[in-house]
Amino acid sequence: MLEKIGKTAVGALRNFHTTHAYLWNIPKQAELDIFFLCNPSNLSNIEQNIANRKGIGDIRRAHELKTRLDKTDTSSIEYSKLKEELYQELLRIPNETHPNLAKMEEEPKILKLVNEKPYEGFKYLEFHEIAKRLKLVRTEQLGNVSGNRSYYLLGEMAELEHALVNYFLENLIVNHGFELISVPDILPRDVIERCGMKTRGERNQVYSLDPTRHDSDLCLSGTSEMSLAGFLSGKVFKEEELPKKLAAVSRCFRAETSSVAEERGIFRVHEFTKVEMFVATNPMMSDKHLEEICTIQEKGFESLGLHFQVLDMPPHELGAPAYRKYDIEAWMPGRKMFGEISSCSNCTDYQSRRLGIKYVTKFGHERFVHTLNGTACAIPRLLIALTETFQHEKGYINIPLVLHKYMRGKTTISKQKHIPELKLVKHKK
């Protein structure tokens, strides 16, 4: 019976489920772990987990629905209605949480500090001051022409973006066996929602295309994690084909806004370039792969000479899909604060159950893979950390040694001579 609900319940997801699902090979509905979720002996644990994560699901209601469903005639209309309600409620239940996090307080746990903190006797300028003086970024007078919080990276700052992308990509592909995938940035709403991201309602972070002008129900990707998860949807691997290690460089779009003073300038922006890692693995190996991804991140930022801390994130910072998450925060000496520059998560089977990503064991059983994702390099904040850390008292910026060969041999960034001084035309006519 339980299995039947899992396999035949028709969710709201079906509303989106026309051509997109077919083309993307997305299963009609998520195959949730009904045995686990609806087992009365798990009720209090699940409830505690939701509370710890400050999540939104209501497992008690799910269990009530389940009890009523069991008492209802399977051929009645009431039965299908209840089945759908139950499915909806179960979809809202967050992932389980790594046992190590159970006793964690509100604050993240600092796992390690890497590289020395930059010398403190120097009056560090903030990124936007340096960038303005050297004509490396423009953020002013753009709201009416390119949208709020827009920015242009100019000259050598743009070259630095390309250098970082190339440096991190080469490391992933040549040294760590990742496969490069070129991904779409416009995705069906269904793909994004199945990754565990809300796309509607107040304070959601997802841009939608105007439904009155564009036929399909499309959104802008917030991270290539979503495109890569979508890329794997409906695929069934052989056990020996795992892990699938994918990398992508893409433009990421976030509708979020912020007026917090710490997030001024290009710290929190609506779009940016990011190199992403995505791994689909045998469930037995997912903890190990999370450590591996985190190590790749640490080594990468360490090689740039940044001072940073690695954080084990508490349950309420995990969102719905992650089972465990590490963040890395780099020291930004101009701002005198640590700022998040990357994170990595183990989503266990939360995404694979919703997208139908499976493998066949050596004994012929079909199982869900575990999925993991991690930022290799997110441009604007990395530029802030690098610029503030490596500013020279004479005004220029030193480029970290490992990036020289990706910058055509350049070792410093100074004032951009080919960027003109612009003046706003004030009169209308």
Added chain:
Amino acid sequence: MNMLKHSCLYFTHTLKRCYSALYITGKKAQETFAVLTPYIDFEERYNNKKNELIANIAARNYPLDIHKVFDSWEFFQTVDDRRKKLEATRTELAQKISTLMKEYSKNEDEIKKLRLHAKLIKDDLKAMKEHYYEVEEQVMLKILDLPNVLHPKTPLKEETVICQYLEKPESSSESHKDIAEKLGFLQYIDKTSSFLKGEASLFEQAILNYFRNCMIDSGFTVFCNPSFCRSVVAEGCADMENVFTIAESEHSKENLNHLHLSGGATLLSFMAYFTKHTLLSTQLPLKYFAVGKRYRNVDPEKTDDLFNLSQESSLNIFLATADNELVDLDCVLKDVKGFYQKLGYHFRMVLLPANRIEKSESLHVSIQMYSNHLNGYVEVGNISSYDSYLSKRLIFTYNDQSSKDRAFPKIIAGTVLNVPKVLGCVLENSPDKNLLSDVLNKYLFH
């Protein structure tokens, strides 16, 4: 006056109501913020270059009755003259009254008479303005819909091949989409979503890096641009039709200046940078480029392949010059020709005829590779001249030191490299060859 009012009414009712974020007048300017007012050079075109305009529209096969535009313009001039006269009279009366007021008791009768007169003029102006703005807007929108001037080098009938490298491949081929799928290079979903994988995704990185290095060597400066732009810029670039529009919350529905997704490697994102800004003539010419994405709403009827994708990795160039644009254009063409030659594939450069270029373009050089499957050439890049059409519409000016007047830079721009299109042609030209040639391999991550 009444007759004029009626003509205005008739005139506005006969025109289709359309809203623009680029040209906002009168009443609407009170409701919504007008970013700028485009510089309209129609008077010059109407007075001195009428025949050029008629021939231009005919050569482009542009669907517009130019004589109707002339009629509208003449009518607007009549209305505008009348408005100017009324305003001049009103000012004159105000001055007279103010002078007479100094000795009020002596001039009381005269003042009363003039005040009555002033009131009549004021009422007339008020009545007129009700419709004046609509007439103005409609005429200006028609004028803004006119195409750019034609460059003397733009062929009037047939395309002209200006250069060719290697011979056209003769062999027939499967479609590049089939080839790419067989080789594991492509997971095609639909026009908005496709994945390049294996050697094809590395090819994308390598060719973008290769062209990026070439452009820097040629003295161009790199930009990383926003992917979003507002309607005013898209309209200013006469490129509203294919941009994606972002859904907005209910309360911003009244806003005319919507948010669009067009991509960072586009003319739109460069024009947004310079919109409503001025610089010194000594800073020209500007030579910029951007590497990134270009997003476009593609006609669903077109074939499903790499030639018709909504998202394309591209390299876009942008030049702004003060005067002799041909010299700059020739230099860029020579450079780009050299970059393509080193790739070792057949290509040609073609001047497109007037009826195949965009209305914003005055000249369009098409960089074309051959599709063995389609038995025809595919545009994999372009370099176009826009004269001062875009700068005038979006108020991008420079101060000419000699005349001290503001002047409008001439723009040369284009997508020099469109990766999926090049990839499609390369796969069909030589399906057995390694995508990562020796030339490209060096640029894989550099």
